[in-house]
Amino acid sequence: MLPYGRQVIEEDDIAAVVEQLRSDWLTQGPAVAKFEEALCGLTGARYAVAVSSGTAALHLAALAAGVRSGDTGVTSDVTFVASANCIRYAGGSPRLVDVDPRTGHISLEALRAEVARLKSKGTPPKVIVPVDFSGSVADLEGVRAIADSVGAIVIEDAAHSLGATYTARDGATRNAASCAHTQMAILSFHPVKHITTGEGGAITTNDEGAYRTLLELRTHGITKDPAKLKQVDGPWYYEQQSLGYHYRITDLQCALGLSQAKKLGRFVARRRELAARYDKAFAAGAFPTVVRPLGQPPATVSSYHLYVINLVARAGETLAQVSQRRRALYDGLREKGIGPQVHYIPVHRQPDFVAAGLANGDFPGADTYYAGCLSLPMFPxxxxxxxxRVVDAVGSVLLQNAS
Ligand SMILES: Cc1ncc(COP(=O)(O)O)c(C=O)c1O
Structure with missing residues (x-):
């Protein structure tokens, strides 16, 4: 089965982990700091805090942003549930915002309206979590302007976009997760992502205060910083000064991450080549009448975590009918040994969000996007x-059925 995504592990990655196994450090040691330094190099951010998963990174970022019980936060309706759950973990209520169905990115118009609505109710959002959907960077400056109008912190969910760039309004080229226009960003190193540590994640920031808070939250809220201690009993002394977590990543994982980090450029270049091949194939012949590759926002160069296509709706077709044809394509590809995936079921459809009263709103963009989306195999x-093979298989299901 050709999966939609998978890790690329080479001999030197294996050697790096074996070497780490022979060292003194298995859990958090010097490899974590080296991996964090590598992440700063790859993103351009001043600080990186590596943690046990992208979800843990989101949770700590929400806490560091000050989300507490009773607060609201805003994220995109088309994302992995973790982007919204981080607000809940911190005690807040996420509000889901509709997307542009052509790109899967948060709609700035809908975001502006939701933020204004929350402000008028006296509950302006504490955080906004834009998602770099599929690997192209969200309009971070647009989001930041809206956030600044209510003093909200922006956490870029860059789980999909390590290695991507965007052109800022001043013409400068910036990296995903550089935090040039946000207070924090998060990354994930799950095996389908650009580089892997098995499980793993990180928060990047240029804010020293946030960095220090994140370091403490990663380890139980414990500090050994003499400048912060309320007293000193001896060299063994530490204090828990806030409620933190055990979200540490290990040296074993970071040895793999460091080895993988050296390959990011090559991996992303290959993803872009594959995307260009798909784009070219789907622009030819009768394909444009049946499928449309996900639109890319204008100012960003994607690092293609995902390669998403959307079925072109036929005249008069309902979303349920489009969804039925997507199911046929999904099944047809699987029969041919290809494992596509659907990213994502809109968060407002998740029963737990419905039960918690967190699914209110209008999501025509997300529903339209979801009915016909399918992620095709994409990995270096x-x-x-x-x-x-994938293009032929898509053609044999869709174009034969169309004729
Ligand atoms: C957009 C997005 N955010 C956050 C996460 C969470 O990352 P992790 O699986 O490392 O916890 C994911 C994981 O797939 C994701 O796709």
Missing amino acids: GMVDGDVE
């Missing part, structure tokens, strides 16, 4: 022939 270990 694919050969060119894999793309051709």
Whole structure:
């Protein structure tokens, strides 16, 4: 089965982990700091705090942003549930905002309206969590302007976009998770992501205060900083000064992450080549009448965590009918040994969000996007022939059925 995504582990990655196993450090040690330094190099952010998962990174970022019980926060309706759950973990209520169905990115118009609505109710959001959907960077400056109008902190969910860039309004090229226009960003190193540590994640920031808070939250809220201690009993002394977590990543994982970090450029270049091959194939012949590759926002160069296509709706077709045809395509590809995936079921459809009263709003963009979306195989270990095989399989299901 050709999956939609998978890790690329090479001999030197294996050697790096084996070498780490022979060292003194298995849990948090010097490799964590080295990996964090590498992440600063890859993103351009001043600080990075590596943690046990992207979800843990989101949770700590929400806490560091000051989200507490009774607060509101805002994120996109088309994302992995963790982008919204982090607000809940911190005691707040997430508000879901509709997306542009062509790009899957948060709609700035809907965001502006939701933030104004929350402000008028006296509950302006504490955080806004834009998602770099599929690997292209959200309009962070647009989001930041809206956030600044109510004093909200912006946490860029860059789980999909390590290695992506965007052109800022001043013409400068910025990296995803550089925090040039946000207070914090989060990354994930799950095996389908650009580089992997098995499980793992990180928060990046340029704010020293947030950095210090994140370091403490990662380890139970404990500090050994002499400048912060209320008293000193001896060299063993530490204090828990806030409620933190055990979200540490290990040296074993960071040894793999460091080895993988050196390959990010090569991995992203390959993802872009594969995307260009798909784009070219889906622009040819009758394909444009049946499928449309996900639109890319204008000012960003994607690092293609995902390659998403959307079915083109036929005249008069309902979303349920589009969704039925997407199901047929999904099944047809699986029969041919190809494992597509759907990213994502809109968060407002999740029963737990409905039960918690967190699914209110209008989401025509998300529903339209969801009905016809399908993620095709995209990972740097694919050969060119894999793309051709997938394109042929899509054609044989959709174009035969269309005729
Ligand atoms: C957009 C987004 N945010 C956050 C996460 C959470 O990352 P992790 O799986 O490392 O906890 C994911 C994971 O797939 C994701 O896709």
